[in-house]
Amino acid sequence: MPSGPETTTASDTGDARPDTPAPADEPPVTAPAPARRPGRLARLAAQGRRHWRVSxxxxxxxxxxxxxxxxxDIWPLSIVAVAVLSVLAHGRTARQGAWLGFALGLPFFVGLLKWLHVIGWDTVVGLSLVEALFFVPLGAGLAVTSRLPGWPLWAACLWVAQEWARDRVPLGGFPWGRLAFANTSTPFTPLAALGxxxxxxxxVALAGTLLAFAALRLWPLWRERAARPARAAVxxxxxxxxLAAAVAVAGYAVPVPTDADDTVSVAVVQGNVQQAGMDFLGRPMMILNNHVEATLELADDIDAGQVDRPDLVLWPENASDLDPYRDPEAAAAIERAVRAVGVPILVGALVDHPTKDGYVENQGIVWDPETGPGESYTKQHPVPFGEYVPFRDQLSAVISRLERVPRDFYPGEEPGVLDVGPARLGDVICFEVAYDGIVRDTVNAGARALVVQTNNATYGNTGQPEQQLAMSQLRAVEHGxxxxxAATSGISAIVAPDGTIEQRTEEFTQDVLVGELPLRDGRTVADRVGAAPEWALAGLGLLVWAGVAVRDRRARPERKETPA
Structure with missing residues (x-):
């Protein structure tokens, strides 16, 4: 290049005019030291600031x-939300997609889990933040795979992969917020019997991503107000x-087995609690006495001929907060109720661990009017920070609220298949209904009907009981x-094998439901194939994403080394 004064251009600085000579008496400008590269979270936040409208x-x-x-229960919004995220992430970088996934995930979980505010809004935000982090790789994967042919299929698989991971980690996972749990009484629901x-x-995700595909094709035509829509887009x-409509109605072609091999009459006792919130247990014996009282009233109605004697009675989780094996008063109260009604009662009780001091077990106990306590089931999946405290010694030193969980619940190891009178029932306790494997193992072990013993008194009138009841509806269809x-304070309900709620109680009332329960021996396709569909769909999505990442890395030009 010819010698002479150096020049700067408009592209080099934000305000310099092109070809403006630099003053000759100024020292030469030296290149600044390279800035330190920001961390990943900082880069994600920067993406959000630059694209705040999209966020x-x-x-x-x-x-x-x-x-x-x-x-x-506005279930079509689950399809719309999937479609919106797919549209927003389409064609973007993995980093941009990751931010968009987080931007959707955090408000989603805050809105879904707001019932945790009875513990504290910091709990709502903290758990929501942890769960929203699973949407970060989801968003990144949606962006990366959106450049592939057939991307709606891969996107739907990635939604399954996100739930597959979130249902298992950390601390055993937290399955709340699965798309399936928003579609427990919709055209998609019968598909549960297959997979x-x-x-x-x-x-649901495939229907949403197909809508996104259609929107992306039609949007340019609408924006340009094309008089003649291009056939290649339409x-x-x-x-x-x-295809989205076909996916939505495909469930109607799935046979849901509902025919009963035989039936059993049941009574579901909801004794109620004295107060809602964290301190629902109150004074010992109060909740137990409530359930005894309701059962004695049932016995009076039976003796008066107003109600037929059921074959068995179901009490909820924590119906007795005292160990009936060690507390004579609790045992006597249960005995009085069982003998009055004259049939076995499935009692939910907190039981001291027989060998480990300081531990308690959450059990369902079959109490017979003649032989007393018999078979029992111990909850396999205690709730972290609700029924046990991980890293108790370390966390309790900084979080005083954990003192409200004085003893850790010890997990059981076997499915809850119990003979309650003439019925072989599968006991599932509270949040366990959200976990696929626990319910499926119980059915495959011989349960002819399912009982969800639950205690929602802490979260009464918050929407949580409705969310949990919806899971019971899906499980009914899934397993036929x-x-x-059976809930202490509601919602107690009897759900038919097709997912229909036949009876239900209101919250914070003392009530008894009496009805015929169909018993079935046959298993659905979903029972037989187990977790295989989930692993296959999740694995396919992750494999395609990994393949695109490897391809892009190989196609990236090698960086030229800068001479020293």
């Missing part, structure tokens, strides 16, 4: 997704919409089994 749309989609779940909750999630969009939810 706001993603956050709105997250709130819409929360409204798809009970108690609102369980993961197949329902896949179908035909694929119409095909995607048709009637499901009885």
């Amino acid at each position: 706001l749309v993603a956050a709105g989609a997250g709130l819409a997704l929360a409204a798809a779940f009970p108690p609102y 369980g909750a993961p197949l329902v999630t896949f179908a 035909v694929p969009a119409a095909g995607a919409l048709g 089994r009637a499901v009885v939810t």
